[in-house]
Amino acid sequence: MLSASLITIPAVMLAALLLLPASSRAEYFGVGIHVGAHHNVGNLDSYDPTMQIKPQTDILVGCAFKTNLKFFFIRAGIDTTFLFTKGEVLEPSTNGDTTAEYRIQYSQVPCFAGLNFPVQDIGEFYMGGGIAYLLATGSVKHGTKEDISASALGYGFLCGMQLNITSFIKLYMEWEYIDARSKPMMATQPSVSTWKNMYVDFTGHRMLIGAMYYLL
């Protein structure tokens, strides 16, 4: 899915760019790479507020595609995460949930649209809303260790800022918020029922920093 997205997203954005009337055509199309972080992956304290947890933190690596159409922009990308610190349940749930430890890695394909606020030839601010598709793998230890697989569609927003280094290269920082939860994928309440109750909560803030090269 992700490898297909890697080709499809920039291809669709470039095609849209070329099909637009010349008067409204993009000033430029950029490809960037970035690193970032996502703290409290899984939001287990929201999943079960009676737990005391040590939150999981993931490092995020990805690429971004940004098309500017005068004041309007579209920003898509592909990101993947790597475990930095695993999540641990320090004080167990009082609701019968036996989750003790979790490791969640995910990949996401976000797409945002919004407005650019250029600051002369220094750089620009931008702010947009959009959607993201997320796909998680990892493991949860609840008595036994069990592998997980989950996906979700989420909504969120993006605030960013770019600083011109040269006419083609810009540094960027972004604040990304995505709200998404998967369907239940694991049973972690054996004393209550065998039903699947645990879901992966992808909701949270991502901070990104990177460099973008403008092709057009």
Next chain:
Amino acid sequence: MKKISLLLFLFLFGAAPLAAGTANYSMGFSAGIMPSYGGNLYSTTQAIVFDSNTGVDGINKSLSGFNTKEVQRLFGISCGVDFKAVFFDYFLLRVGGNYSMSVYGGEGKGMFDDAGTETVLKCGYSMTSYDVPLTLGLVIPFWKDVKISFSCGLAYAYGQYKNDFEWAAGERKGSFSGWALPLVLMLEGEYFIGEKFALKTTLAYYKGATETIKDGTSSDTTGLAGAGAVDFAKIDFTGYRFSLGISYYFYSI
């Protein structure tokens, strides 16, 4: 409401005599989205009767052989108007009015333990609200092209939240309405497409909920010997709102 009307009146007419050189005024319209509208929609009936201590999040359960469907948190849309006064180019007073409603999510089938029997539970959630945010802040103008502003304040917010749980042997319904004064933080960017018109995006964060409200529906007592017929919940306005819109400035920038 009288206080809000008075503030609005003072804002619109009290500031009018100020010279155009020291103040500018704008009126805008915007529409946007709200992920997780109403938060997790917790209520006591869900906690006590339906095994969910986290509202819509915990009501989602699935078991092989049972026909369940994921219940997603509410996705809301909102539209609103705003009036802004910018004093000495840098100081902002903003008042707005927004109407919001849930348009997606909140429907599905979860499960609960009905006296030892795992039972499918059909769930429905919906919410509507309006709010009047009043914020003060700073504006940074970038030449005559762009204005970025940050402001904070309070909103008067009134909401209505409904839930509905149906299973083979009974039904529970809850309806709640109430008001709160959530904290509001607002980041706004305006891109000027003329001397007086600007396109804008607004990112707002609301933090606050009503006091605990007693359910207004009392006819839902079938099944479970009437347990959970009276429900209690807060209406949660906490969350992010992103919107796009247009502003009209009364004087050229």
